[in-house]
Amino acid sequence: MTTFERLKAATPASWRAYTDHDFVRQMGDGSLSQDAFRHYLVQDYLFLIHFARAYALAVYKGRNLADMRAAAAGISAILDVEMKLHLKLCGEWGLSPEEIEAAPEARATMAYTRFVLDTGLRGDLLDLHVALSPCIIGYAEIGMALVNVAGGVDEKNPYAVWIKEYSGTEYQEIAEAARANLDRLAADSLTEARFPKLAVIFDQATRLEADFWQMGLDRAL
Template sequence: MRGIDEFGAADGLFRKLRAASGADWAGYTWHPFVQQLSAGTLPLKAFQHYLIQDYLFLTHFARAKALAVVKGESLAAMREKAASVLAILDETLLHLKYCAEWGLTEEQVTRIPETMETVSYTRWVMDRGLHGDILDLEIALVPCTVGYGEVARRILADSNRLVEGNPYQSWIETYGGDGYQALAEGAAKRIDALGRSHGGEARFQTLLRDFSMAARLEQRFWQQGLDACRADKIGNG
């Protein structure tokens, strides 16, 4: 496996954005939620809350990918994005099965409403796609895809990681596995390619603004699980 931060080309747009986003990116990819996943200490309620909202997020992620079909710069890109939409829709079914392994029924998952964190993130992504071009949309989407790949690498490199008996090992293996890592690498290379074809250097500051915003929204997405767990303790206290 390549280094933690080695997605995309060394001189490509993705790595430049990642480096320039600084604390926003670091706060997302090594958030306390992630650190507790690594240590195996994340409260079950926090993880269950995350799983439910992640399912709801996926439905909007599919819509954003569908918008990428409309915004696609070529027929080949449109075919690729259409395949991504179908893959995400299939993933929602797998996600429900995974939720069941954590004691969450399909009824529970589908009847709980979106949180403000989920709404703000997903609608912001759609807004960037509707008002911008394909590069604007892909910049809003890529922190999620590549970020999870980096999160897994960070956990696997963590000297304090709980290996034996970590209840979240299956989650770590999913995002640290070759399949997802290849997906993340492909997403970073896609940004590099769009940066060359759509004037990424000239638009760098605007793209950085959106890339950093997505990283901050990802932080809030992690944080809501921890907050929900604390609120539950206060309510029961």
């Protein structure tokens, strides 16, 4: 079993609440309120900015040049690629860059992103990557689950672009690299005595992901 599979198996209820959330189901069948999706997109932009900061922390926490280069590539993937794609998607949903940048940060966004940063600051690189893993790998699982509903994406579904993005080969490979990276770090620094502490971090991050979906549904700030 991979380290990621072990962590998931240790926290099954939280994992289900995250990956099977109403927001996800409603994206899958196309019934999600478009205003809820816009609210989510704006908050996800703010989320990604802090995510880039978490990768910067991973550079700092790197134990060697290979760790530092991998984290630096993560920063660049977000700042140079992901943010542009995100702004394009926001534009297609009628959201301007000015509107997005002026948006207040929701409490669920603050809670999740600062939790990840705090976990990384207090702990080592493995703690930080465990806190990041529900986010990176979870979206890949959700993308695949949604694409498998009804045997493929319905082009009439307003959320088809989102589903295709996360079920696509490129994102699936990013998630696979994250799974392998967790195993590599675990081989060096995971003891059986430490596992329950990592499972707590994983569970907290997973519950904060579910709260992020709920924030979108409720359009909460």
